[in-house]
């Protein structure tokens with residue numbers, strides 16, 4: 001079994017993948033700030049022969065996790081942001097400083113779709129761009145839905161946006177604090193994504209397919225007008241591409257990869273942008 005680990009600022013997600021059949025056998029998540037102790041939410045390491053890790057947590061968290069895993073598992077691969085990988089050239093002045101989850105998303109998106117706009121809706125919302133030739137332009141970072149809400153300190157932090165809410169309802173003016181806050185941060189996130197996408201496509205002269213991942217991807221997806229696909233395993237896709245192990249991975253297949261969304265024509269994106277600037 002292969003253990004894939006995506007350690008984010010909020011949650012450490014894991015999944016177990018069958019090395020023979022490439023099927024996902026189980027998955028789970030634990031809070032990143034809590035210690036990794038054997039328990040119900042943690043995979044059984046006895047069945048694991050290899051681990052692949054993407055981590056943006058503090059160095060100490062990663063070091064501890066790697067030390068624990070190395071004592072139990074033969075192969076432990078830790079992903080790093082590099083200057084170049086799999087045909088993508090990192091846009092950062094200091095490539096190693098790009099969050100490795102963003103790098104994994106960019107690589108997975110490029111492998112799936114060629115150029116892409118990769119959006120990760122986690123603790124932070126990150127919006128990265130890769131052009132069809134493999135140039136990563138860099139990206140944008142805004143606070144995630146939960147962080148935005150917490151920063152307001154209005155006592156609404158424990159009332160999360162229901163991921164099944166309709167976007168139409170979320171985009172209405174709120175008539176009590178909790179709704180005003182939830183609808184406000186939701187509008188802030190989706191309008192930033194829509195606008196940033198249009199601006200960059202306009203500047204670069206290319207309509208890119210958009211891919212969404214992260215804990216809030218599903219709810220954010222409802223408000224994003226740009227054609228896009230939700231790919232919960234996008235960061236894992238980068239790990240698969242960087243450290244291919246199964247037969248399917250060696251053939252370039254990434255688990256749970258969606259169909260590539262067809263972007264709207266560049267002229268339409270430009271018209272939408274021009275219209276929003278006139279108002």
Ligand SMILES: Nc1ncnc2c1ncn2[C@@H]1O[C@H](COP(=O)(O)OP(=O)(O)O)[C@@H](O)[C@H]1O
Nearest residue numbers: 008009010011121122123124145146214215216
């Ligand atoms: N069950 C959940 N537990 C915690 N956060 C959740 C849950 N479902 C959705 N979320 C949202 O997902 C975000 C965490 O998403 P995730 O992509 O795991 O972030 P990160 O990679 O930063 O750890 C939280 O900030 C919260 O808004």
Ligand SMILES: CC(C)(COP(=O)(O)O)[C@@H](O)C(=O)NCCC(=O)O
Nearest residue numbers: 008009010056097098099122123124
């Ligand atoms: C921007 C991030 C905090 C997003 O992490 P997440 O919200 O997924 O936990 C992470 O990618 C990170 O720590 N990046 C380093 C800074 C950078 O990418 O420029």
Ligand SMILES: [K+]
Nearest residue numbers: 008101120122
């Ligand atoms: K993430």
